[in-house]
Amino acid sequence: MSDNKNSTDAPDTGHVWDDNLRELTNQPPRWWIITFYLGAVFIIGYLVLYPSIPLVNGSTKGVLGWTQMKRLQASVEELDAIRKPFEDKLKGMSAQAVLDDRELSNYVVRSAKVLFGDRCAACHGTGGAGNPGYPILADDDWLYGGNIDTIQQTITNGRTGLMPAFKDNVSEQELDDLAKHILALSQGSEHAAGKELYNSKGCFGCHGMEAKGVEMMGGANFTDTIWRFAPGTEESIKYTITNGVNAPGNDATRIAIMPVFKEQLTETEIKKLAVYVHKLGGGQ
Amino acid sequence: MSDQTEQDNQDLEALYREAEYWHVNLGDKTIHAKRMPGFFRSLKWVSMLVWLPFFLGPYLRWGDRQAILWDIPNRQFHIFGITILPQDIWMLALVLLFFALLLAAVTSVAGRVYCGYFCFQTVWTDIFTWIEEKLEGHPGKRKKMDEAPWTFSKIRTKFLKHFFWILIGILTGISFTAWFTDAYQLWIDYFTLQATLAEWAPVGVFAFFTHLFAGHMREQVCFWLCPYARIQGVMVDSETVLPTYDFRRGEPRGKLKKTSQSDVTDKGDCIDCKQCVAVCPTGIDIRNGQQEGCITCALCLDACDAVMDKIKRPHGLIKYTSLDEMQGKPEVTLYKRPRVIVYSSIMILAVAGIIYGLSTLATLELKVLHERQPLFVMRSDGSVQNKYVLKILNKTKNDIMVKLTVAGHNDIQMIGAEKPLEAPEKRVTAYTIFLRIPGDKLLQETLPVTLRIEYTLNPEFYSEYKSIFFGPKK
Structure with a gap:
């Protein structure tokens, strides 16, 4: 180390540990002071560049225009870029063709999991386990048919079964x-x-x-x-x-009402959900 | 007075003139330790050689690849013929455990052997100061040069010194990086400026920190940065042999008067020449006893023995000995010390674990995840269906096909893996399968099932996994 620091005659508080650990009261080292002032410079730079000072109607905007939403969008775009080759392929394919393609159907099973969780699991349960009053999707018992096209139909247009009440017709x-x-x-x-x-x-x-x-x-x-x-x-x-x-x-x-999803979901999303449901275990 | 005595007296005078110069390190001055030849000095050169493999290792080849390669991007570790995938990384924990315990064991027997002989801080500092001495001369000259005004010759000397230091730092960085990528290609990449940031960064980091730690901070790293110096107090005990000043023999210390050289009755053997302080790389005075600054490099033993030779007294005023021995207690045999027994037992267990791991490295590995939602599904034909995700890891270098078989129930039916499954090389492939058992044949709520994959061409390569089949409550 250089010769001019922590000199033996630097003033101390009089506290000494282990014979030579003294608590000094001299100036902090120069590098520390420099870092300290650099810290202040950093803070000013940060205040100018980024949204920071809270005001009554929101905070200062910062000259970079950085927002959390933009950051999120950038991340989503990154994710979309990874998914794009698969999504592009999916658009031109029938649900049956997706099902037959091992790689694509694996992709669908992974990427449609969230979609299923958002749109289907509330009634049909996670993994299609069913709920009281709502059909199990993981079994092979289908009211309207368990082939891929019918499942796609069901999601697109919904289903409203009808059975008359027989209370006046039977003793x-x-x-x-x-x-x-x-x-x-x-x-x-x-x-x-x-x-x-x-x-x-x-x-x-x-x-x-x-x-x-x-x-x-x-x-x-x-x-x-x-x-x-x-x-x-x-x-x-x-x-x-x-x-x-x-x-x-x-x-x-x-x-027993299955809602219509064609207005809420895109065709590709419905296709993906159909493949996902088909692969839950009961598809025919 | 004979010529011999005259000569001795002159030596002694020179020794004491020099002694004025040597002071205990208080952290305020750069330590320019004196280099003296001797047994432990030679030992230090030899022990340093353990770092040679660090520099040369990456250039060994094994077949068509680097013999030892920590391939992080592909998540594979190659050690000669063995390839270790992340799934086997538990062995690394055992390796770390082994070395941690080795450190503890060695410290309990012989103090900070690692610090004194093997630590990179010690070794690199030693090399750096060796270069410094070659360029700037002995400690006295170095101190003068540090204080002298800047002249052309001083600038040239200092430039050369820093040039070599940084060169060593860069070489250290390159050698480190070479363990993680193809070493030969790496050099080509550096010289053609094609290296990636991940290849440049370590070179910069190592060059900087090698220069800072070994060139400037030196013993300050041992004093203020390294935790080991602080915990050593609980790792050594009274049976540990350490470089120790034999105070019974040395005290009362005092300057040897040239006239009274024959009269040794009132003084101890220590003539207070401060040579032990002079050679100490951390600048402590070993005569104050064992302390945090002592890295047990034993260079003071060499120095003291050289002085004892000069004044014709026996060696060993400073020697490797334990506190117990100093107090005349009997020495406990090495293998009877509880700490040695405990440490070495754990080390043996760790080694056994590593050997077990290496000898049972499977080429195929099957992991099975049972679907939890739903646990099981009743099918319209009354059978019970369970869903499983298979994760097949193929550690071989070839894409292979594996056959899946299931055991655990006579009427179990497997759907989804009727044909052999593809298992591409060196990675995990996932498959979803279903198992079915007729409802009336399933007598328990849960049934253990064993799934087994087998290489289609050689059933010796297989892997099994025990899972559970769930059914309705009985």
Whole structure:
């Protein structure tokens, strides 16, 4: 070190530790003073260049025009630039073609996760796990069909199923028999009286002659163990038959409305969501 | 008086004239330590050689690449035939643990051996002062030159000195950088000015800090920057051998009168010639006992022994010895000291871990993440479906195909990896698969399953991962 600093006769406070650690009261070193004044210069420069001094109506703007929003936009642009080659490819492709392309569908699964979280997960649950009253998307039971085009259709135009309320058309006994039959169907058996009613009351129109559902109508399949309105109990089935689904003029009716997304999302976004949903585990 | 005695007396006088000049370091003056030949001085030159591999290592080749390469951009570490990927980096923790413990163990046995013989601060400072001495002369001359006005010859000498110092700094920086990229290409890049900022920056940083630390701050780094100097107090104990002044033999110290050279009864062996202070690179007086400034380089042992030779007294007034030995306590055998036992046990464990790690470096590695939302899905046919993300790491140099098999249930069905999967070289590839078990065959809520990948052409390369299959509550 140079010879002129911390000289032995520099004044001190009289505090000494470990024999030679003295607390001096002399001037701080020059480099420190220089750094200190440079700090002041930096602060002035900063105040001039960047938004800094808070005033009543917001803060000073700074001559660089820097804002947090611009910074964010720059970051978003950076991200978009990385995504652009994929997004450009997606635009010209059908959803089916995206699904068949391993690299692109992997990209979609990653990039559509946020979109799904924002737009779908509120009802259908994270990962398509479903929620009470809302269908599970990760299983292979589809009301309107589980192929990629149909899923895309569903997201684009939404779905509003309709099942009339049968409360004025069935007696207490009939309701009981019907519910027993439908429950039996899911266990692989039948209920004779209920089966007769199933046909005479016109249930087959939407749910099919074999009760496996009709995708055109969005009629549920009764022969599997997956229930559109869980739990699959006699009581719950009776409620659905009595009050219907989206039945007009009935306040107690079950609600099943998938909103229309074509005005809220771009075509590519819908395409990506369709691929994402298809790959959740139940796509056909 | 014989000629011999006359000569001795002149030596002694010269010694004391010199002694006026040597003072204990108070941090206010540049230390120009005297260089004296001796056993420990020679040892220092030899121990310094551990830094030679630092400079030469990057130029070794192994096949078509650098033998030791810390390839940060590609996240691969090559050490001769071994390639270590980030997944194996836990071994680095063991390496660090080993060296940390080695430091502790060596310090507990023989003090700051690292500081005195191996530390880059010591070694670089030593080289720097060696250059200084070659150019500017012995310490007295250097001090005079520092005080002298600026003349052409002073400017030339100082310029040359700083030129060599900076050259060493630059070489240090380049050597450091060469561990992280192809060394030969690096030199070409430097000379053609094609090097990237990441290649230039370390050169600048090293040149600057080498110059600052080894050229200007020197012992101040040991005193005020290095934490090791401060914690050494708890790392040495009374059994640790350290360069120690034998006060029983030396005191009362006093100037040797030339007339009373034969009369040694009233004075100790220390003739207060301050040669031990003169050679000390940190400028302490070892006769005050062990202290924070002592880096245990043992150069004072050389100096004192040389003086003892001159005054015809036995060596070892300053010697490597422990506090216990100084107080006449029996020495505890090395392997019976608890600290030695504990430190070396941990070191052995660390080495064993590293050897285990290196010998079981897998070429394929499978990691399986079970989907958590939903944990499982009931399918319309009554089967239970679970979703998994496979992460396949292929550490080989080839793109290979791997076959996935699942064990854990007789009726388990795997969807998504019916055909062999591609595993491109040296990276992780992710796949999503589904496992299905018929609902009536699944008897537990959770079922352990084992997924296994196998190289299609050689089943000896495989990796297994234990995961869980979830089903509805039973």
